[in-house]
Amino acid sequence: MNIAYTAEALATGDGRDGQGRTSDGKLDVTLAVPVEMGGTGEGTNPEQLFAVGYAACFHSALRVVARRQKADVTDSTVAAKVGIGSNGQGGFGLAVELEVSLPAVDAETAQALVEAAHQVCPYSNATRGNIEVKLSVAGVAA
Structure with missing residues (x-):
């Protein structure tokens, strides 16, 4: 396969309760477990x-x-x-x-x-x- 583009991201914190960020900074999100799965739901997942x-x-x-x-x-x-x-x-x-x-x-x-x-x-x-x-x-x- 001839790769045309590669996205890079890093997850930190506690996995589903942490931060997610792309290497170029265009996406930087707080991650949280959904309420339906016992979390706070105060972030994306x-x-x-x-x-x-x-x-x-x-x-x-x-x-x-x-x-x-x-x-x-x-x-x-x-x-x-x-x-x-x-x-x-x-x-x-x-x-x-x-x-x-x-x-x-x-x-x-x-x-x-x-x-x-x-x-x-x-x-x-x-x-x-x-x-x-x-x-x-x-x-x-x-």
Whole structure:
């Protein structure tokens, strides 16, 4: 693989209760365990950061695929949900739901674009076979 860009980040403190910062200083966040997991919830958490990253990455892949197919993705959005829970083997696992809105195309075209984007997206390729990823299409043209 020919690496085009490498992000660098450092986590300090107590892991999920600490700080996270990129080497260029563009992202500097307080991390906190969510209330639902017994924490204070007074900061962001890795699942939120992953959800934002996956949504943005998938949206970019969708736009690449749409350009190739000359499809209109005006006003498109990608919403991500990332869940965390016990994997039943003493560890934890993640589950992802991506909901894609494509108001300028019909349902069949939207579904084809989403499936193609799932093959292009680096996050999808990295998680395939490791994390359950549910894809859904909403907000399509009539």
